[in-house]
Amino acid sequence: MSEGKRLAGEKAVDYVEDGMIVGVGTGSTVAFFIEALARVKDRIAGTVSSSEQSTAALRAHGIEVFDLNSTGALSLYVDGADECDGGKNLIKGGGGALTREKIIAEASAKFVCIIDPSKNVPVLGKFPLPVEVIPMAQSLVERRLIELGGKPVLRAGFTTDNGNPILDVHGLQITDPVGLEETINQIPGVVTVGLFARRRADIVIEGVDPPRIW
Incomplete structure:
Protein backbone atom coordinates (compact mmCIF):
# COMPACT_ATOMS: atom_id res chain seq x y z
CA MET A 1 0.00 0.00 0.00
CA SER A 2 2.83 2.41 0.82
CA GLU A 3 4.27 1.73 -2.64
CA GLY A 4 0.97 2.80 -4.21
CA LYS A 5 1.01 5.96 -2.15
CA ARG A 6 4.58 6.71 -3.22
CA LEU A 7 3.80 6.17 -6.90
CA ALA A 8 0.80 8.51 -6.76
CA GLY A 9 2.54 11.16 -4.67
CA GLU A 10 5.58 11.33 -6.91
CA LYS A 11 3.52 11.43 -10.11
CA ALA A 12 1.60 14.49 -8.86
CA VAL A 13 4.77 16.59 -9.14
CA ASP A 14 4.24 16.46 -12.92
CA TYR A 15 1.42 19.00 -12.43
CA VAL A 16 3.64 21.50 -10.59
CA GLU A 17 4.65 24.40 -12.81
CA ASP A 18 7.40 26.96 -12.34
CA GLY A 19 6.51 29.86 -10.06
CA MET A 20 3.39 28.21 -8.61
CA ILE A 21 2.10 28.53 -5.08
CA VAL A 22 0.95 24.94 -4.54
CA GLY A 23 -1.93 23.92 -2.29
CA VAL A 24 -0.85 20.93 -0.22
CA GLY A 25 -3.21 18.55 1.56
CA THR A 26 -2.76 16.19 4.49
CA GLY A 27 -2.11 12.52 5.09
CA SER A 28 0.20 9.60 4.39
CA THR A 29 -0.02 9.81 0.59
CA VAL A 30 0.56 13.57 0.66
CA ALA A 31 3.70 12.93 2.73
CA PHE A 32 5.21 11.28 -0.37
CA PHE A 33 4.15 14.26 -2.48
CA ILE A 34 5.83 16.65 -0.02
CA GLU A 35 9.06 14.66 -0.28
CA ALA A 36 8.89 14.83 -4.08
CA LEU A 37 8.00 18.52 -3.99
CA ALA A 38 11.07 19.19 -1.84
CA ARG A 39 13.23 17.97 -4.70
CA VAL A 40 11.87 20.72 -6.98
CA LYS A 41 11.31 23.38 -4.32
CA ASP A 42 13.50 25.91 -6.12
CA ARG A 43 10.97 25.92 -8.99
CA ILE A 44 7.98 27.02 -6.88
CA ALA A 45 7.10 30.24 -5.08
CA GLY A 46 5.80 28.40 -2.02
CA THR A 47 2.78 26.53 -0.70
CA HIS A 61 12.14 20.77 3.90
CA GLY A 62 12.71 24.53 3.66
CA ILE A 63 9.52 25.16 1.70
CA GLU A 64 7.73 28.42 2.45
CA VAL A 65 4.12 28.20 3.63
CA PHE A 66 1.76 31.10 2.99
CA ASP A 67 -1.62 32.00 4.42
CA LEU A 68 -4.38 31.54 1.84
CA ASN A 69 -5.68 35.04 2.53
CA SER A 70 -2.41 36.48 1.26
CA THR A 71 -2.17 34.39 -1.92
CA GLY A 72 -5.60 34.65 -3.49
CA ALA A 73 -6.68 31.91 -5.90
CA LEU A 74 -4.36 28.94 -6.43
CA SER A 75 -3.60 27.10 -9.66
CA LEU A 76 -3.08 23.66 -8.11
CA TYR A 77 -4.13 21.68 -5.04
CA VAL A 78 -2.78 18.18 -4.37
CA ASP A 79 -4.38 16.00 -1.72
CA GLY A 80 -5.31 12.41 -0.93
CA ALA A 81 -8.65 10.82 -0.11
CA ASP A 82 -10.07 8.12 2.12
CA GLU A 83 -12.38 6.98 -0.69
CA CYS A 84 -12.84 7.94 -4.35
CA ASP A 85 -15.63 6.76 -6.63
CA GLY A 86 -15.68 6.55 -10.42
CA GLY A 87 -17.11 10.08 -10.66
CA LYS A 88 -14.12 11.53 -8.76
CA ASN A 89 -16.32 12.22 -5.72
CA LEU A 90 -14.39 11.83 -2.49
CA ILE A 91 -14.64 11.12 1.20
CA LYS A 92 -11.92 13.01 3.04
CA GLY A 93 -11.19 13.87 6.65
CA GLY A 94 -9.77 10.68 8.12
CA GLY A 95 -6.88 12.80 9.31
CA GLY A 96 -9.22 15.51 10.59
CA ALA A 97 -8.23 18.35 8.24
CA LEU A 98 -11.40 18.30 6.12
CA THR A 99 -12.44 21.93 6.65
CA ARG A 100 -9.12 23.45 5.63
CA GLU A 101 -8.83 20.92 2.81
CA LYS A 102 -12.23 21.92 1.47
CA ILE A 103 -11.34 25.62 1.66
CA ILE A 104 -8.14 25.14 -0.33
CA ALA A 105 -9.87 22.88 -2.88
CA GLU A 106 -12.50 25.58 -3.43
CA ALA A 107 -9.76 28.18 -3.93
CA SER A 108 -7.88 26.10 -6.51
CA ALA A 109 -8.35 25.93 -10.27
CA LYS A 110 -7.14 22.31 -10.45
CA PHE A 111 -7.56 19.66 -7.74
CA VAL A 112 -5.35 16.61 -8.20
CA CYS A 113 -6.28 13.72 -5.91
CA ILE A 114 -3.64 11.07 -5.20
CA ILE A 115 -4.75 7.63 -4.01
CA ASP A 116 -3.51 4.09 -3.62
CA PRO A 117 -5.69 1.42 -5.27
CA SER A 118 -7.49 0.52 -2.03
CA LYS A 119 -9.19 3.94 -2.01
CA ASN A 120 -10.89 3.39 -5.39
CA VAL A 121 -14.46 2.24 -4.59
CA PRO A 122 -17.68 1.77 -6.60
CA VAL A 123 -19.86 3.53 -3.99
CA LEU A 124 -18.75 5.90 -1.23
CA GLY A 125 -19.58 5.12 2.38
CA LYS A 126 -17.71 2.08 3.63
CA PHE A 127 -15.19 4.52 5.12
CA PRO A 128 -17.01 6.45 7.89
CA LEU A 129 -17.98 9.93 6.71
CA PRO A 130 -16.32 12.65 8.86
CA VAL A 131 -18.42 15.63 9.93
CA GLU A 132 -16.76 18.49 11.83
CA VAL A 133 -19.18 20.18 14.24
CA ILE A 134 -19.40 23.12 16.62
CA PRO A 135 -19.20 21.56 20.12
CA MET A 136 -22.58 22.82 21.40
CA ALA A 137 -24.30 21.32 18.33
CA GLN A 138 -22.90 17.81 18.68
CA SER A 139 -26.05 16.09 19.93
CA LEU A 140 -28.30 18.03 17.53
CA VAL A 141 -26.15 17.04 14.56
CA GLU A 142 -26.03 13.43 15.77
CA ARG A 143 -29.84 13.26 15.75
CA ARG A 144 -30.07 14.69 12.25
CA LEU A 145 -27.44 12.27 10.94
CA ILE A 146 -29.35 9.34 12.44
CA GLU A 147 -32.47 10.59 10.63
CA LEU A 148 -30.44 10.42 7.40
CA GLY A 149 -29.69 6.75 8.06
CA GLY A 150 -26.22 7.09 9.51
CA LYS A 151 -24.66 5.95 12.76
CA PRO A 152 -22.55 8.86 14.05
CA VAL A 153 -19.70 8.12 16.45
CA LEU A 154 -17.71 10.83 18.21
CA ARG A 155 -14.01 10.59 17.32
CA ALA A 156 -12.61 10.02 20.79
CA GLY A 157 -9.84 12.22 22.13
CA PHE A 158 -9.62 14.28 18.96
CA THR A 159 -10.16 17.90 18.03
CA THR A 160 -9.41 19.51 14.69
CA ASP A 161 -6.87 22.27 14.12
CA ASN A 162 -9.94 24.54 14.39
CA GLY A 163 -10.70 23.25 17.90
CA ASN A 164 -13.82 21.25 17.00
CA PRO A 165 -14.88 17.59 17.41
CA ILE A 166 -15.57 15.19 14.55
CA LEU A 167 -18.46 12.77 14.17
CA ASP A 168 -17.62 9.74 12.02
CA VAL A 169 -20.80 8.53 10.34
CA HIS A 170 -21.00 4.79 9.70
CA GLY A 171 -23.47 2.76 7.69
CA LEU A 172 -24.03 5.03 4.68
CA GLN A 173 -24.17 4.06 1.03
CA ILE A 174 -23.69 7.37 -0.73
CA THR A 175 -25.34 7.12 -4.14
CA ASP A 176 -26.04 10.88 -4.37
CA PRO A 177 -22.84 12.51 -3.06
CA VAL A 178 -23.76 16.07 -4.11
CA GLY A 179 -27.23 15.86 -2.57
CA LEU A 180 -25.99 14.39 0.71
CA GLU A 181 -23.20 16.96 0.95
CA GLU A 182 -25.71 19.79 0.57
CA THR A 183 -28.12 18.23 3.08
CA ILE A 184 -25.53 17.71 5.81
CA ASN A 185 -23.97 21.14 5.25
CA GLN A 186 -27.38 22.69 5.94
CA ILE A 187 -27.63 21.20 9.45
CA PRO A 188 -27.00 24.04 11.94
CA GLY A 189 -23.75 23.44 13.76
CA VAL A 190 -22.03 21.54 10.97
CA VAL A 191 -18.73 23.17 10.05
CA THR A 192 -17.91 20.85 7.15
CA VAL A 193 -18.83 17.40 5.92
CA GLY A 194 -16.03 15.32 4.43
CA LEU A 195 -17.84 14.78 1.12
CA PHE A 196 -16.02 16.43 -1.75
CA ALA A 197 -18.66 16.17 -4.48
CA ARG A 198 -19.79 19.70 -5.28
CA ARG A 199 -16.07 20.49 -5.60
CA ARG A 200 -14.76 17.07 -6.53
CA ALA A 201 -11.33 16.14 -7.87
CA ASP A 202 -10.46 17.25 -11.39
CA ILE A 203 -7.77 14.60 -11.83
CA VAL A 204 -7.21 11.35 -9.92
CA ILE A 205 -3.79 9.68 -9.85
CA GLU A 206 -4.02 6.05 -8.75
CA GLY A 207 -0.76 4.60 -7.49
CA VAL A 208 -0.24 1.60 -9.72
CA ASP A 209 2.79 0.93 -11.92
CA PRO A 210 2.60 2.85 -14.17
CA PRO A 211 0.28 5.33 -12.40
CA ARG A 212 -3.29 5.41 -13.69
CA ILE A 213 -4.61 8.92 -14.36
CA TRP A 214 -8.31 9.61 -14.82
Missing part, protein backbone atom coordinates in the same frame (compact mmCIF):
# COMPACT_ATOMS: atom_id res chain seq x y z
CA VAL A 48 -0.50 26.83 1.17
CA SER A 49 -1.05 24.01 3.67
CA SER A 50 -4.24 22.37 4.91
CA SER A 51 -2.93 21.30 8.33
CA GLU A 52 -0.38 21.98 11.03
CA GLN A 53 1.10 18.54 10.28
CA SER A 54 1.74 19.35 6.62
CA THR A 55 2.97 22.83 7.48
CA ALA A 56 5.61 21.33 9.78
CA ALA A 57 6.70 18.85 7.09
CA LEU A 58 6.94 21.54 4.40
CA ARG A 59 8.94 23.88 6.60
CA ALA A 60 11.26 21.03 7.60
